[in-house]
Amino acid sequence: xxxxxxxxxxxxxxxxxxxxxxxxxxxxxxxxxxxxxxxxxxxxxxxxxxxxxxxxxxxxxxxxxxxxxxxxxxxxxxxxxxxxxxxxxxxxxxxxxxxxxxxxxxxxxxxxxxxxxxxxxxxxxxxxxxxxxxxxxxxxxxxxxxxxxxxxxxxxxxxxxxxxxxxxxxxxxxxxxxxxxxxxxxxxxxxxxxxxxxxxxxxxxxxxxxx
Amino acid sequence: xxxxxxxxxxxxxxxxxxxxxxxxxxxxxxxxxxxxxxxxxxxxxxxxxxxxxxxxxxxxxxxxxxxxxxxxxxxxxxxxxxxxxxxxxxxxxxxxxxxxxxxxxxxxxxxxxxxxxxxxxxxxxxxxxxxxxxxxxxxxxxxxxxxxxxxxxxxxxxxxxxxxxxxxxxxxxxxxxxxxxxxxxxxxxxxxxxxxxxxxxxxxxxxxxxx
DNA sequence: CAAGTCAGTGAACACTCGTACTCCGAACGG
DNA sequence: CCGTTCGGAGTACGAGTGTTCACTGACTTG
Numbered sequence: 422x423x424x425x426x427x428x429x430x431x432x433x434x435x436x437x438x439x440x441x442x443x444x445x446x447x448x449x450x451x452x453x454x455x456x457x458x459x460x461x462x463x464x465x466x467x468x469x470x471x472x473x474x475x476x477x478x479x480x481x482x483x484x485x486x487x488x489x490x491x492x493x494x495x496x497x498x499x500x501x502x503x504x505x506x507x508x509x510x511x512x513x514x515x516x517x518x519x520x521x522x523x524x525x526x527x528x529x530x531x532x533x534x535x536x537x538x539x540x541x542x543x544x545x546x547x548x549x550x551x552x553x554x555x556x557x558x559x560x561x562x563x564x565x566x567x568x569x570x571x572x573x574x575x576x577x578x579x580x581x582x583x584x585x586x587x588x589x590x591x592x593x594x595x596x597x598x599x600x601x602x603x604x605x606x607x608x609x610x611x612x613x614x615x616x617x618x619x620x621x622x623x624x625x626x627x628x629x630x631x632x
Numbered sequence: 633x634x635x636x637x638x639x640x641x642x643x644x645x646x647x648x649x650x651x652x653x654x655x656x657x658x659x660x661x662x663x664x665x666x667x668x669x670x671x672x673x674x675x676x677x678x679x680x681x682x683x684x685x686x687x688x689x690x691x692x693x694x695x696x697x698x699x700x701x702x703x704x705x706x707x708x709x710x711x712x713x714x715x716x717x718x719x720x721x722x723x724x725x726x727x728x729x730x731x732x733x734x735x736x737x738x739x740x741x742x743x744x745x746x747x748x749x750x751x752x753x754x755x756x757x758x759x760x761x762x763x764x765x766x767x768x769x770x771x772x773x774x775x776x777x778x779x780x781x782x783x784x785x786x787x788x789x790x791x792x793x794x795x796x797x798x799x800x801x802x803x804x805x806x807x808x809x810x811x812x813x814x815x816x817x818x819x820x821x822x823x824x825x826x827x828x829x830x831x832x833x834x835x836x837x838x839x840x841x842x843x
Numbered sequence: 844c845a846a847g848t849c850a851g852t853g854a855a856c857a858c859t860c861g862t863a864c865t866c867c868g869a870a871c872g873g
Numbered sequence: 874c875c876g877t878t879c880g881g882a883g884t885a886c887g888a889g890t891g892t893t894c895a896c897t898g899a900c901t902t903g
Contacts, residue, residue: 427900427901428899428900428901429848429849429850429899429900429901432850432900433849433850436850436851450751451665451751452663452665452666452750452751454662454663454665454666455663455665455666455751457889457890457891458890458891458892459889459890459891460889460890467850467851467852468851468852468853469890469891469892470851470852470853470892470893470894471850471851471852473892474849474850474851475850534749535749535750535751537749538745538746538748538749538804539663539746539750540659540661540662540663540666540746545808549808576823579820579823579824580827582820583824583827586801590797590801593749597756597760609790609793612787612790613790613794615831616791616794616828616831616832616835617827617828617831618831619830619831619834619835619838620826620827620828620829620830620831620832620834621827621831622834622838623830623831623833623834624827624830627830627833638870638871639869639870639871640869640870640871640878640879640880643870643880644879644880647880647881668859668860668861669860669861669862670859670860670861671859671860678880678881678882679881679882679883680860680861680862681862681863681864681881681882681883682880682881682882684862685879685880685881686880
């Protein structure tokens with residue numbers, strides 16, 4: 422039972438990762454549906470045929486990139502929301518966390534924003550599935566707060582999805598704005614989230630139960 | 633001063649429109665950056681060379697599609713918001729209007745959603761410009777309501793942008809959901825907008841002026 | 844240490860692509 | 874009516890595409 426290293430498998434993973442990295446780099450200025458298999462292998466320095474040892478398609482490579490980008494983020498946002506502090510602080514910290522992540526690996530998030538509605542079905546579905554998981558996690562975290570007493574499961578999921586969608590929106594806004602307009606976007610996002618938070622506080626007072 | 637017909641120009645516009653229509657059809661399952669010039673002309677039934685008589689690029693064709701889709705919508709949302717009725721009614725009508733438009737011309741909105749963050753710069757910019765105009769219009773309409781007394785210009789624009797972004801989000805959600813899940817999406821969107829509306833009503837009570 | 848596995852090679856296949864030419868003929872303007 | 878304009882056709886080019894195939898040689902395994 423030697424699942425340690427293995428020179429062969431190590432090298433294979435290395436090449437695979439090189440393919441992913443090269444693809445991400447190329448995807449900065451184009452979308453996945455126009456990304457060529459040869460283009461990627463050329464950037465890595467391997468033969469086009471070698472690509473097939475790792476991915477069936479460029480679509481499959483896209484799905485792998487989705488996992489790489491979003492898979493490691495689970496629990497993160499929920500953790501921020503569960504932190505202590507008043508709602509205003511938590512809100513600021515959430516936005517800050519997003520801004521930091523986007524700033525640290527812009528290419529990954531640009532990829533997600535671009536392919537969320539892009540032309541490659543499997544990738545769209547993979548992103549949607551990951552985002553839905555985020556929404557569930559956020560809903561769960563929100564449900565454990567005292568401020569969410571009396572909220573239905575459905576409304577919590579609605580709110581969680583709202584936050585998640587807005588995070589994606591913010592990420593893509595940050596990317597389009599560039600570093601110099603980052604503070605502006607952060608400021609506007611905080612205000613929008615504050616609006617939602619205020620609405621949340623008065624939801625049970627005013628929300629009609631109809632339909 | 634004969635800007636009437638002209639057989640020649642009429643025919644030219646006809647071909648141009650045929651190119652746009654064919655492109656839109658092809659873009660249903662791929663994104664603009666992977667759309668070939670030849671592919672479009674083949675679908676129309678003209679020579680590849682003829683394309684250049686109408687557009688310099690496929691990018692230019694994309695920009696034209698943006699104008700076609702969003703150019704005719706100006707004033708529409710603002711008009712709905714300016715209607716009489718309580719805020720709840722206006723909100724429902726807004727969502728209804730979106731759902732109707734998306735249902736009537738899905739391909740156009742799919743294109744917008746896809747290319748908003750797509751790989752073609754000029755098209756992204758064209759969409760962003762149009763959406764900003766919408767935000768301004770909505771902000772103006774909101775500012776004229778009694779409920780917006782005391783709101784700063786900046787906050788009105790923030791709110792207008794919020795609504796517009798959410799409309800785009802809703803449109804793309806409707807497209808992904810398909811007709812059978814449409815009611816579900818509409819319902820969720822109404823709730824989200826209601827949340828924002830409630831927050832809006834209490835904005836001045838609770839929003840700190842800081843930063 | 845021999846047998847087998849398998850990541851990566853290299854050449855070839857049958858395409859599609861954007862673009863540069865020349866050319867045609869119907870619509871146009873004076 | 875006649876010369877000009879110009880939307881579109883036709884052809885050809887070089888470059889790039891995904892995929893298949895037989896292959897090699899370093900690693901792994903019994």
